[in-house]
Amino acid sequence: MPLPAAYVAIVVVVVALVVERVLLQIVSGRLPLAGLVAISTVVGYGPMVAYLLWASRRWGTGSFAEDYGFRIRWIDAGWGPLVWLSAFVAEIVVGAIVIFTKIPLKSNTTGLKTLRGHHDVLLAVAISAVIAAPFVEELIFRGLIMRSFLSSMPTALAIGLQGALFGLAHIGPERGLGNIGLVILLGSIGAVFGGAAYLLRRIGPTILAHAMLNVVALILSVWVVRN
Secondary structure, X not given: OOHHHHHHHHHHHHHHHHHHHHHHHHHOOOOOHXXXXXXXXXXXXXXXXXXXXXXXXXXXXXXXXXXXXXOOOOOHHHHHHHHHHHHHHHHHHHHHHHHHOOOOOXXXXXXXXXXXXXXXXXXXXXXXXXHHHHHHHHHHHHHHHHHHHHOOOOHHHHHHHHHHHHHHOOOOHHHOOHHHHHHHHHHHHHHHHHXXXXXXXXXXXXXXXXXXXXXXXXXXXXXXXXX
C-alpha cells in the first residue's frame, strides 16, 4: 500500500466518526438506544469497510489477505492471548504513569453506566465492541494505515504513529480533558498491536487480542452497570 492510501484512510476515519457523532446528536431522543447503537456501528464502520474494499482494488491485489495481512490461523489461538497479555501489561504500565503524573483520564466505557436495565442495548454494544470493532479497526489501522506508513517510514515510526492515530480515533467530546490520558493509554495498546502485526506479518492475532481486550473492558463495565 502506498502512503496516499493511509492519508485517505485517515480522512475516511475522521469523517465517519464526525458524521456518526453528529447524526447521533440529531436522532438522540427520537430512537430507542438500540437503534442509536446500530446507527453508530453502521455509520462509524461502514465507510471504513467500503474504503478498505476500494483501496484493495485501487492500490493492491483485491485480496484482503495479501493487502492487509488478513489471515487467521489455528496457531492464533496461542498468539492472540499472548498479544492481548502484552497489550494488557502495556495498559497497566502506561496507565500507572498517566495516573502518577496526574494526566486527565476518562474511560471510553463510562457511558455504559447510563444503560442500567437496557439489556438489548448492552447486547448491541457487545456485538459492536467484540465483533465489529476488532475486525474493522485492525484492518484499517494495522492492515492499511501501518502498512502504508511502512512503505516510506522507519519501522518504529510507522508503528508508533499508527498507534497514536488509533488512540486519537477514540476521542469523545463528552470526556473533555479526560481524552488526553485515554489517547495515551489506547495509543500504547495500538503500538503493541502494531508491533505484533509487523512481527507476525498478519493481523489474525491482533484481531483476537483486540476482541479479548474489549470483552474484558465490557465485562467490567457491565459489572459496574449491574452494581
